[in-house]
Amino acid sequence: MSPKYTIGIDFGTLSGRAVLVRVSDGAEIATAVSEYANGVIDERLPESGIRLEPDWALQDPDDYIRVFAEAIPAVLRQGGVSADDVIGLGIDFTACTMLPTKADGTPLCRLPEFRANPHAWVKLWKHHAAQPEADRVNAVAAELGETWLPRYGGKISSEWFFPKALQILNEAPEVYEAADRLIEAADWVVWQLTGVETRNTCTAGYKAIWSKRDGFPRREFFRALHPRMENIVDEKMKRELSPIGSRAGSLTPQMAELTGLRPGIAVAVANVDAHVSVPACKVTRPGTLVSIMGTSVCDMLLETREAMVEGMCGYVEDGILPGYLGYEAGQSCVGDGFAWFVEHCVPPQYFDEARSSGRSIHAVLEAHAARLRPGESGLLALDWWNGNRSILVDADLSAVMLGMTLATTAPEMYRAWIEATAFGKRVIVEAFTSKGLAIEEIVACGGLPEKNKLFMQITADVVGLPIKVSASSQTPALGSAMFAAVAAGSTAGGYDSIEAAAEHMAHLKDETFTPNPAHRPIYDQLYAEYVRLHDYFGRDAGSTIKKLKRIKLTVHG
């Protein structure tokens, strides 16, 4: 029998990436990227040229369809694989990225009467214009004592589903009325592939306040939010959710024609880019923290035990893998912070050195910083350039550095910033372990583990846990391909569980970053000081950092 394949598609912010994966061993046979023609729409609507307000970020749903049309044939061609051997398709998406559609799935923005209405388009995850609506959601939930509020750390974000829905209702009631469905783009593309409307438990749980036990928020809450929203779930959504790891349906003949795949092959329920990476990191049970390390860092943990862990972004039953609570935490700025340092704080001599030695500026700084011993610079920093997501959940915080002298150098500061992000990670790990949720190791994926070995080693030293690294550089797409294999099932040549898929298809590198015992005592001392500053500046509503933010806002008026 010829080998079987699945295709995973990762819908990112600027493009979709398809990866053709061999089911037997997870080998990534071919990759193709399709850029969204309209990218992120944040200035003017296509065609009409309608100007958008600040903080808006839209997308064109037809760009997603073009990913199917372009990238799937491309990987088949590149991989030299027959469509007969592709048994399934899975996707993951940014979230909450949502849109209004008609009952048949037609996006409102495709209709001529709504084409020039910004609210008819896809609201991208980073559409931040629904902050007043988020404030209202939080205020009403607090006032009514909604029980789900604490599960999300007491506050939901303007990026989430209901603030975006409420913004449509407030600002374009005609769009809200015309929308038969309000749906995550993740679920919408699966609908387009299968002809069946499903809604996945992951986006619903993390972004639309759904829980397996309690479902969506009650009608009274929605009514208090806005009288016309009372029945939003029944009118424009769905109460039946499809668990991660199940089959949404089969590929329609039309989509088979568009993509070159065979009609009827399995399509998995949609997933979120971060969460789908967990099994792609070969993690299918508790005890291992999965850390997606890039510009920011997302940490995920599977657990069977329920615990109120401080400052988590939320925990969702069946949110990551069926049968487990999925806990999510994160650091809002890591790689971005290092990039800021390199752009704004590094003197010319290091750029000269990079040029003359043919290395990147990061490599030069890393080489200098690696020669330093922990504690020798006398520096300590708080890594809050973009606030603190976990565990303080506070966007008003900002970064701090202490200990500079006339002898302080740029590599010393670079290392101090790296150490600060490692201390931030340890705070998150200890938030879990202090509630009895064990963490024995970390598995990392994303761009940073490749780019910055010093960051990896320092994180291991500071946190005191071994760090393994995913062998794949495209874990979200690999994870989607794995879920596609599960949706296909063993009878079709796939697997019957995500655990089985992970066992065969996910791989880790041989390299493990092991904590250096010689570094631990000094890092323990520095960490104690980090925590002291973290609490001093972070937990007091009147702290100097908060005051500086208030003064800044006053000045900016």
Place this chain on the structure above:
Amino acid sequence: MSPKYTIGIDFGTLSGRAVLVRVSDGAEIATAVSEYANGVIDERLPESGIRLEPDWALQDPDDYIRVFAEAIPAVLRQGGVSADDVIGLGIDFTACTMLPTKADGTPLCRLPEFRANPHAWVKLWKHHAAQPEADRVNAVAAELGETWLPRYGGKISSEWFFPKALQILNEAPEVYEAADRLIEAADWVVWQLTGVETRNTCTAGYKAIWSKRDGFPRREFFRALHPRMENIVDEKMKRELSPIGSRAGSLTPQMAELTGLRPGIAVAVANVDAHVSVPACKVTRPGTLVSIMGTSVCDMLLETREAMVEGMCGYVEDGILPGYLGYEAGQSCVGDGFAWFVEHCVPPQYFDEARSSGRSIHAVLEAHAARLRPGESGLLALDWWNGNRSILVDADLSAVMLGMTLATTAPEMYRAWIEATAFGKRVIVEAFTSKGLAIEEIVACGGLPEKNKLFMQITADVVGLPIKVSASSQTPALGSAMFAAVAAGSTAGGYDSIEAAAEHMAHLKDETFTPNPAHRPIYDQLYAEYVRLHDYFGRDAGSTIKKLKRIKLTVHG
């Protein structure tokens, strides 16, 4: 009658500078600089090549004599002034810069038997190898409850006279025994000029624990320090001090020959470079803070009232001007801190801009930073790159910056550092005024007022006082020339008081930096936060900054 002139000589760390000044109006007719051939001796002794320990810093007294031989003829020649019209000579010096000599003033290091002994040479102010001796001085003084200790903020520095003397005794008792005199280089050069050993009240008061009321520390203290030191004052020093503003003696025929001046002209009692600048800033009475602004900042205040002002470097009766208590405070790092920032923290684009616009990098940063409004960056810093001299008197402190985000730029940080030094200045001003010592304005001199107008304006805004600037760019030498005119007296064509000399010879620029009332409310808020951090990090012996220093020392072993 032809105009009369005096010459002031400022002995700095690397060179001596002679300025020929017209007595009638203070016009600076000519300037000449003589570099010390042996500079700062901190690696090997001249001739013998004997290697020095770390923290040593010596000088060669013959370099000082060469300044007389080179720079005085040079200014006469340049100025086209006849020696007949030069009525006096005054000098100022770094302090405490001291040396051991024979009874006739011969430096021990000139004698063949001591030429290869480092302790026989001049110990420069920044010789920091006597820290163990300073620790012992402080411990013994505290144990015996010496009443002078509080006058110096509870702690004397390793740079001062008795730690240096004790180091000689501890490490080279043969040099200590052979030394008939231990003397400030300031007084030694005056001795060479006049043939008369005098000791000025300024260096004795600020560096040798002398006070007009109590004299030097008592014998019991010195005995406790070291049995052989019991009679150090009577054996190797002098109990009679010569007040600032008096005449030390007359120029000897030998020195007249060496310099081209007339024998018998007045030579003023020696002075310290900072203190001699006060009348050169036209300040001869209380109410005006004189601020010498350069790499570091020295603040001086004349007063009639006695007050225990927190963290002053000391107050000395007749220490600056006769009839006044001279208070001294300071910031250990200002211009040096800005230079550190420019060298270690500024990215290439600003250097490119400086090159392409033909300006200095400081000018470019200043132009960008000047466009910012107070508080708009959200940044706040503690200016402790080199510890804190006033009011905390703590060398273990280090710098801090708060409030960085991904949008923070180098000019914003540059401005925050400037603001931090201004806040530090305000702490000093308020330490005085909170004790009832009024300060109504500041008069600045030194290099910074010329180089950095933004620094001057921000200081005025933050402190809330107008700042005037000395018209002279070489106030120490001008001050020495003024004291020379007083030593000569009115009968010789000079003046009978330093007040009269200041009235005629010292000038201020027309420019005044006036506090901008629009900036005050924000700066008041930021200052309140500065003080909060200052106290949080600075006053607690277990603060994170102190811990970082301890960890750093552990690591460096």
